[in-house]
Amino acid sequence: xxxxxxxxxxxxxxxxxxxxxxxxxxxxxxxxxxxxxxxxxxxxxxxxxxxxxxxxxxxxxxxxxxxxxxxxxxxxxxxxxxxxxxxxxxxxxxxxxxxxxxxxxxxxxxxxxxxxxxxxxxxxxxxxxxxxxxxxxxxxxxxxxxxxxxxxxxxxxxxxxxxxxxxxxxxxxxxxxxxxxxxxxxxxxxxxxxxxxxxxxxxxxxxxxxxxxxxxxxxxxxxxx
Numbered sequence: 496x497x498x499x500x501x502x503x504x505x506x507x508x509x510x511x512x513x514x515x516x517x518x519x520x521x522x523x524x525x526x527x528x529x530x531x532x533x534x535x536x537x538x539x540x541x542x543x544x545x546x547x548x549x550x551x552x553x554x555x556x557x558x559x560x561x562x563x564x565x566x567x568x569x570x571x572x573x574x575x576x577x578x579x580x581x582x583x584x585x586x587x588x589x590x591x592x593x594x595x596x597x598x599x600x601x602x603x604x605x606x607x608x609x610x611x612x613x614x615x616x617x618x619x620x621x622x623x624x625x626x627x628x629x630x631x632x633x634x635x636x637x638x639x640x641x642x643x644x645x646x647x648x649x650x651x652x653x654x655x656x657x658x659x660x661x662x663x664x665x666x667x668x669x670x671x672x673x674x675x676x677x678x679x680x681x682x683x684x685x686x687x688x689x690x691x692x693x694x695x696x697x698x699x700x701x702x703x704x705x706x707x708x709x710x711x712x713x714x715x716x717x718x719x720x
Contacts, residue, residue, distance in 0.1 A: 500589045500685075505635075508661040509676070509686035515583050516642065516681040525644050527574045528604060528704060535566050562611030563694060567603035575602050581708060586640065586683055590710045593635050597713050605641075605694065607652065607703040613696045616657075619688035620715070627664055630689070637688030637711040644704040646679045651703050652695035653678060661689035 503510040538551050549556045554568030581600050620637050623630050647653040655673040697703050
């Protein structure tokens with residue numbers, strides 16, 4: 496199983512791990528997510544600053560696009576800091592096999608409001624030294640894990656990927672067919688941070704609730720400026 500997961504992640508850029516989190520634990524994650532998100536929603540700015548980021552009480556809230564947010568308030572404590580969340584056996588074995596050593600994890604959430612449209616295509620990592628040739632030759636150094644807290648369908652939306660785009664130059668992925676993995680609550684979408692992807696529109700009447708974990712090498716640092 497581990498070998499299969501690793502090969503699929505390396506070759507396609509992503510792999511979907513089914514039933515990584517049991518139903519009762521998903522319910523616990525849901526409850527903790529809602530508790531934090533209720534507080535954060537009261538603080539959402541009508542307008543974001545130039546960086547699209549707001550801070551309060553050690554919270555970081557990023558307005559990605561209209562109806563889309565990234566927040567990580569208290570996502571590093573309680574249930575979200577537990578091994579049951581960060582290190583389920585099949586997932587964490589894959590991460591260790593791919594990144595090997597000297598990596599860390601951080602978690603957050605990606606709520607999407609009803610009526611939000613398709614997001615923009617992007618990678619989760621910036622181009623190192625402005626040299627895409629160099630970056631494409633590097634072994635994996637940034638892995639993103641998406642964890643839906645409800646079943647995904649065509650109405651509530653999900654995430655669309657360009658398979659193999661972790662090996663493509665930015666100018667070469669346009670026009671390629673997207674892939675939308677089928678996921679249920681408790682599954683995990685594991686993908687290389689170099690893959691082009693986008694959040695899809697939410698046509699339902701409910702918020703789309705998605706957690707994420709980023710595992711990346713310690714030498715890499717995200718920035719928001």
